[in-house]
């Protein structure tokens with residue numbers, strides 16, 4: 100209790116320390132407050148009352164004004180000033196009659212006051228424009244009472260004031276021509292203003308003032324553009340086409356079919372950047388040459404893909420696996436079995452999405468001056484909405500959960516007897532080593548139970564740690580792992596396998612709220628933790644993962660689990676896989692989703708790469724894609740893929756300059772050992788390069804291997820893969836190679852795994868997804884309309900001879916624009932692909948190839964991440980000499 104008292108030092112408790120006299124003072128104050136509720140303007144109540152009053156006033160005015168339109172004639176003798184006007188308000192019928200009022204029974208639905216008010220506002224002031232007051236009172240009342248801003252207050256007041264005067268004069272102006280009708284349409288204000296102005300500047304002058312003020316207001320409000328009519332009839336100029344194209348849905352799926360369809364430029368790669376996206380045969384829509392078609396299309400298709408959360412509808416209650424069932428037992432050490440007190444607690448884990456902060460008070464208003472580019476982007480967004488990458492496959496449906504098997508409700512099957520037996524064994528074993536225990540706590544997971552031991556005071560943890568192997572031996576069970584001490588806790592953990600391990604079906608993870616609602620970029624549902632909590636990691640943050648495990652321990656299932664969880668969450672436009680499967684069997688299932696989710700090299704038949712040579716080309720092509728993406732990011736002035744795509748979606752990046760929506764790319768290599776054996780450095784170098792640099796630009800690698808030996812998982816590779824996933828391996832050495840620590844050799848297989856994220860080591864039970872389930876999911880996706888072909892990676896022309904790569908340079912095989920590009924780069928002293936692309940109007944692939952050739956020729960230096968390449972030739976003169984030498988060769 101003492102501890103509690105010391106702990107709690109919050110403000111709320113300070114009050115309890117205040118003296119008695121303070122209390123009595125506060126009492127008196129409180130009573131006073133209750134007797135005289137404060138009505139200062141800041142007081143919320145006053146604001147609400149004012150809001151209520153204004154809303155009622157709006158209704159009253161509305162009734163009175165509407166009624167006036169029908170009853171003004173009957174009530175006229177009552178309201179006119181000659182018969183008393185406002186003085187009549189409190190007079191009796193007799194008095195009214197004696198004043199000369201013909202009809203003392205007022206007809207207005209809002210009574211005498213209503214009649215007088217409407218006469219004042221409509222007849223004597225602004226005519227029917229007075230209804231604007233009803234609008235103003237409503238907006239103000241709503242704002243004060245409900246805290247809802249129907250329209251910005253200051254703007255509303257400004258425009259209303261203008262409209263009041265303008266419409267009153269406008270009506271008066273035309274009314275004067277039509278008839279001698281009583282001027283309640285424009286009110287006396289409008290009537291006399293019109294008369295006055297007419298006398299001074301004539302009818303034409305008044306018309307001019309009206310037109311000028313109307314247009315001025317439109318300019319202020321909407322910044323309307325004035326275009327001369329004949330310009331519209333002229334054939335569209337080139338720069339107009341540019342602008343039109345800018346608002347087109349830009350290409351992000353490069354494929355040969357589209358290239359042949361587009362006719363904008365002769366340079367096929369430039370076409371790819373600006374060609375209309377929609378393929379006629381696919382869309383059944385003929386794409387007109389300008390952006391207009393997009394609007395129609397946008398409105399005709401339902402814009403958004405139904406969120407995966409909808410899949411929950413397909414579930415029966417039972418199958419919605421409630422996030423995590425955490426079961427903890429506390430076992431007193433010195434009690435007999437019958438006396439055990441077992442405490443069970445059920446915790447439902449929910450993820451509450453961050454609520455968008457709402458800005459209630461929008462006043463005072465202020466405007467921000469936008470740069471020209473931003474203003475243009477804003478205009479485009481206003482006209483066409485933000486760019487929607489999913490629009491190409493707008494009807495795409497995420498896989499439903501019923502495609503996955505429901506392997507029965509999995510409940511934890513560890514009984515008290517098993518717990519007790521294990522506990523006794525632990526206590527006994529530790530006692531043999533003279534280690535006394537204060538308390539043991541058991542946490543039951545799907546495959547193992549964690550016994551947390553609090554040693555008796557004085558027992559040194561290092562002693563237990565030193566005895567780790569002996570204790571494991573004495574407990575003599577496969578899969579025992581000792582964690583001494585438990586990170587963040589003053590306890591020692593011993594993980595003992597359950598007699599009846601539970602499988603964790605993929606379906607039970609996919610259906611959890613945690614997965615359904617996750618906001619991660621690349622969520623991978625790995626399985627469950629030791630305490631039965633659903634474990635979801637973000638591959639985008641990892642950012643790469645090394646997977647190792649001896650054969651038959653669940654590695655392939657693990658990879659399928661990762662791929663399937665991404666398929667459940669992502670739209671084909673947002674994610675592409677590059678699948679490398681030297682074993683030729685593991686990933687073939689994913690062939691069906693080639694036109695949705697896979698990426699491949701141009702000209703390749705199979706999207707799933709099995710041939711070592713092709714793997715090298717693909718890895719190098721990914722490096723080119725990475726370089727291109729870095730250039731794009733640099734050009735856009737952003738630091739990572741997310742910022743880049745946000746900018747692109749908001750139409751701040753022009754597709755004409757090579758910008759495109761960038762999907763995540765996930766490279767999966769199923770058997771890395773095979774590759775390293777056959778290709779060695781040729782594979783290691785691009786993998787290491789990708790792993791080092793690809794984090795920011797959305798390329799993530801998952802490399803799996805059966806043989807985690809040091810010649811496969813080299814230092815370079817290891818250093819760049821902070822996230823490592825280990826299934827059971829055969830030796831402690833293998834475990835050290837993959838995790839930098841033992842433990843993976845003590846796992847029990849069948850999806851039992853350890854995830855190391857650099858700092859933490861977490862034991863997980865991998866979610867199980869069987870081959871037929873993966874097949875179902877792929878078939879479900881594959882049957883839907885896809886892109887015309889797989890996502891095309893940049894071309895990579897393989898090396899011809901030894902030690903080659905892009906560094907080999909053949910002067911005869913230069914791009915025709917090589918020299919122009921070299922001059923451009925030397926002139927600007929800036930070695931950037933996007934510069935070549937922009938100035939020479941080239942596609943990204945070709946510009947990328949040229950920059951590689953320039954590098955090989957020694958004009959520019961090597962790629963330097965987000966910086967521009969160094970230009971190695973100082974001036975034009977030196978360059979011309981250099982080119983002469985090249986040509987003379």
Ligand SMILES: Nc1ncnc2c1ncn2[C@@H]1O[C@H](COP(=O)(O)OP(=O)(O)OP(=O)(O)O)[C@@H](O)[C@H]1O
Pocket residue numbers: 602603648649650651652653654655656657805849850851864865866867868
């Ligand atoms: N998460 C899991 N839960 C339950 N059982 C599993 C799990 N993962 C794997 N298994 C079982 O282990 C078997 C082998 O798994 P898997 O095929 O993934 O092994 P592997 O490590 O990929 O082997 P190889 O390297 O030879 O392909 C599976 O058929 C399955 O019965």
